[in-house]
Amino acid sequence: MTQHIDSVKTYALVFIALVFLTLLTTAVAYVDLGPFSPVVALAIATAKMLLVALFFMHVRHSTQLTRLVVTGGLLWLAILIFLTLADFGTRGWLGVPGR
Amino acid sequence: MIRIELLTPNGHLFSSDTYNKLFTMHGVVMIFFFLIPSIPAVLGNFFLPLMIGARDLAFPRINLLSWYLLVIGGLFAIFAMLAGGVDTGWTFYTPYSTTYSNTWVIATALGIFVAGFSSILTGLNFIVTIHRMRAPGMTWFRMPLFVxxxxxxxxxxxxxxxxxxVTLVLIFCERVFHIGIFDPALGGxxxxxQHLFWFYSHPAVYIMILPAMGVISELISVYSRKPIFGYSFVAFSSVAIAVLGFLxxxxxxxxxxxxxxxxxxxxxxxYFVAIPSAIKVFNWTATLYKGSISFETPMLYAFGFIGLFTIGGLTGLFLACLGIDVHVTDTYFVVAHFHYIMVGGAIMGYLGGLHYWWPKMTGRMYPEGWAKLSALVIFLGFNLTFFPQFILGYLGMPRRYHTYPSEFQVLHVLSTAGASVLAVGYIIPVIYFIWSLRYGAVASSNPWGATGLEWRTPSPPPVQNFEKIPVVTHDAYDYSTTIGEVIEVG
Incomplete structure (x- = not known):
C-alpha cells in the first residue's frame, strides 16, 4: 500500500480554509436569515468536516475499504437523522393531539 | 430481591424509591456490564483469533485498554450504587433523568459512557482482526459462523x-448546564x-443475541456432526440482523x-427482522435433520436457546404490531419478551459456549452429569419465572411497580418460585466450574471431535495460540473428512 503525503502547503491551505469557515460561522450568527440560519450553519459545518476527513484524515488517498467505512458511518448518521425526522416531520398530520 | 418483594401484593420489604433503584441497578448492571460484554469479551476475545488461525487480536494493547475501560466504567456504576443509587430505570428517559431525579444519574451515565468505549474498541479490534489476520486458506466463506x-x-x-x-453527554449538558435539548420548557x-437512546439500545439487543447465535451455530453443527444447513444464509442473516436492527x-x-x-x-x-432470525432457526433445525445428534450439555443449551429464542422472537412480533403494542406497552408482557431474548437467548448461548469451550480454555473437563442437571434446572426455572409474566402483562400488570392487585398474586408467586429455581441452576455451574479447575479430568486437545481450528492446538492453547499458523483447506464444519480422524496437536 502506497502512502501518499500531502505537502505542507496543502495542509496550510486547508488550515486557513478551516479558520475562515469558523469566522464565517461566527459572522453568519449575527445575521438574521430566518429559517435558513441552521441550514447555513450546518452547510459550513459539513464543508469543514469534509476538509478534515479528506485531507487531515487522508481519506482522499485511502483505500476503497477505508472509504467504504467512512461512507458507512455517514450513511448510518443519515439513517438516524432521516428516520427521526420521519417522526418530527409528520407529527400533527392526523390533527389528533399528540399524533 | 426484586422477585421476593413481588411475592406479596403490598410490597412489605422495600419502599417505592428503593424498588425503583433496585430495578434500575438490575437493568444497568445486567445490560451494560454483563450481557453486552459477556460473549464477545469472554468467548470472542479468546476464540475469535483461534478460530481464524491468528496468534492474537490485531491490537492486543487496545484490547487491554478496552478491559481497563470496562473496569473503570464498572467502578463508576458501583460508586453510584453505593452512594445512593439511581432510580430512572436503565433507559434514563427524559425529562425525569434530566430534570426531576435526585439520584446519581450522572455517575451512572458516566460509567456507561466509559464502558461504551470499551465496547467500541472491542468491535474495532474484531473487525480489523477478521479482515487482516485470517490464516492462509481461511476465506470469508470458510470462517466459522461464530466469527x-x-x-x-x-x-x-x-x-x-x-x-x-452522545446521548449520555446531552443528558449531562441538560442536567448540569440546563441546555435545552430534551426539556420542552427550554425548547427541547x-x-x-427516546429516538437517540433507542437508535443504540435496540441494536444493542443484537449485540447481546448475535454472538449467542454464533455460539449456537457451532454447537448445533458439532453435536449433530453436520455442516450448518445453508451456511451462507446463516452468515448473511447475521449481517442482515445487524443492518435491519438499526431501522x-x-x-x-x-x-x-x-x-x-x-x-x-x-x-x-x-417485521423484517423476523426474516433473518427465522432463517437461522429454520437452518439450525434443518441441520439437525438426519444428523448424528448427541446430547452433551452444550447441545442442551443450544436446544434451550432455540426454544426460548423462538418464543421471545415471536412475542416480539406481537410488540411490533401497533395495535397490540398499545395494549401491552410497559407491562410484564414486554418484560417477559425481552427476558426470553436476553436471558433465554443470550445467557443460554453464553452458558452453552462456556461449557463447549471450557475444556479448551482451562484444559479440564467439567462434570457432565451435574452440567446436564443444571442445564435442565435453568431451562425449567427460566420458564417458570418468565412465562407467567406474559400472562401477567397481557392481563395488565404494569412493569416497574412493586405493588399490585391481589388477583395477580398467584402468577407472581409462580414467577418468584421460578426465579429461585433459576438461581440454583446458575449457582451449580459456578461451583462445578471452580471445582473442575483443580479436580476435573484433563481435557484432550479436541474432546468433542470438532472441526474448528481452535481444536487443533493444545488445551489450554499456548501463549501464541498455535506453534505454527495452520493452513486451511476445508470449509468450516466439514465433518466428512474429520469423523474418526485423530486431529494432530500443534
Whole structure:
C-alpha cells in the first residue's frame, strides 16, 4: 500500500480554509436569515468536516475499504437523522393531539 | 430481591424509591456490564483469533485498554450504587433523568459512557482482526459462523455505541448546564431522547443475541456432526440482523407521541427482522435433520436457546404490531419478551459456549452429569419465572411497580418460585466450574471431535495460540473428512 503525503502547503491551505469557515460561522450568527440560519450553519459545518476527513484524515488517498467505512458511518448518521425526522416531520398530520 | 418483594401484593420489604433503584441497578448492571460484554469479551476475545488461525487480536494493547475501560466504567456504576443509587430505570428517559431525579444519574451515565468505549474498541479490534489476520486458506466463506456473528456484532458496536455516548453527554449538558435539548420548557423535545437512546439500545439487543447465535451455530453443527444447513444464509442473516436492527428503533416509541406515520414505518420495518432470525432457526433445525445428534450439555443449551429464542422472537412480533403494542406497552408482557431474548437467548448461548469451550480454555473437563442437571434446572426455572409474566402483562400488570392487585398474586408467586429455581441452576455451574479447575479430568486437545481450528492446538492453547499458523483447506464444519480422524496437536 502506497502512502501518499500531502505537502505542507496543502495542509496550510486547508488550515486557513478551516479558520475562515469558523469566522464565517461566527459572522453568519449575527445575521438574521430566518429559517435558513441552521441550514447555513450546518452547510459550513459539513464543508469543514469534509476538509478534515479528506485531507487531515487522508481519506482522499485511502483505500476503497477505508472509504467504504467512512461512507458507512455517514450513511448510518443519515439513517438516524432521516428516520427521526420521519417522526418530527409528520407529527400533527392526523390533527389528533399528540399524533 | 426484586422477585421476593413481588411475592406479596403490598410490597412489605422495600419502599417505592428503593424498588425503583433496585430495578434500575438490575437493568444497568445486567445490560451494560454483563450481557453486552459477556460473549464477545469472554468467548470472542479468546476464540475469535483461534478460530481464524491468528496468534492474537490485531491490537492486543487496545484490547487491554478496552478491559481497563470496562473496569473503570464498572467502578463508576458501583460508586453510584453505593452512594445512593439511581432510580430512572436503565433507559434514563427524559425529562425525569434530566430534570426531576435526585439520584446519581450522572455517575451512572458516566460509567456507561466509559464502558461504551470499551465496547467500541472491542468491535474495532474484531473487525480489523477478521479482515487482516485470517490464516492462509481461511476465506470469508470458510470462517466459522461464530466469527461471522461477531463481525456483525462488531459493526453494531462501532456504528451504534457512539450515539449512546452522545446521548449520555446531552443528558449531562441538560442536567448540569440546563441546555435545552430534551426539556420542552427550554425548547427541547423529550421524545428526541427516546429516538437517540433507542437508535443504540435496540441494536444493542443484537449485540447481546448475535454472538449467542454464533455460539449456537457451532454447537448445533458439532453435536449433530453436520455442516450448518445453508451456511451462507446463516452468515448473511447475521449481517442482515445487524443492518435491519438499526431501522426499527421507533417500535419502542409507539405510545410516546411519536407520529402515527413514523410508527407505521417502524412497525413495518420491525417485521423484517423476523426474516433473518427465522432463517437461522429454520437452518439450525434443518441441520439437525438426519444428523448424528448427541446430547452433551452444550447441545442442551443450544436446544434451550432455540426454544426460548423462538418464543421471545415471536412475542416480539406481537410488540411490533401497533395495535397490540398499545395494549401491552410497559407491562410484564414486554418484560417477559425481552427476558426470553436476553436471558433465554443470550445467557443460554453464553452458558452453552462456556461449557463447549471450557475444556479448551482451562484444559479440564467439567462434570457432565451435574452440567446436564443444571442445564435442565435453568431451562425449567427460566420458564417458570418468565412465562407467567406474559400472562401477567397481557392481563395488565404494569412493569416497574412493586405493588399490585391481589388477583395477580398467584402468577407472581409462580414467577418468584421460578426465579429461585433459576438461581440454583446458575449457582451449580459456578461451583462445578471452580471445582473442575483443580479436580476435573484433563481435557484432550479436541474432546468433542470438532472441526474448528481452535481444536487443533493444545488445551489450554499456548501463549501464541498455535506453534505454527495452520493452513486451511476445508470449509468450516466439514465433518466428512474429520469423523474418526485423530486431529494432530500443534
Amino acid at each position: 461471522w456473528a461477531h463481525y456483525a456484532t462488531s459493526l453494531i458496536q462501532v456504528l451504534g455505541t457512539p450515539v449512546l455516548a 423535545d423529550p421524545v428526541l431522547f 426499527v428503533w421507533g417500535h419502542h416509541l409507539f405510545v410516546s407521541t411519536q407520529s402515527f406515520f413514523a410508527g407505521m414505518v417502524f412497525s413495518f420495518l420491525s
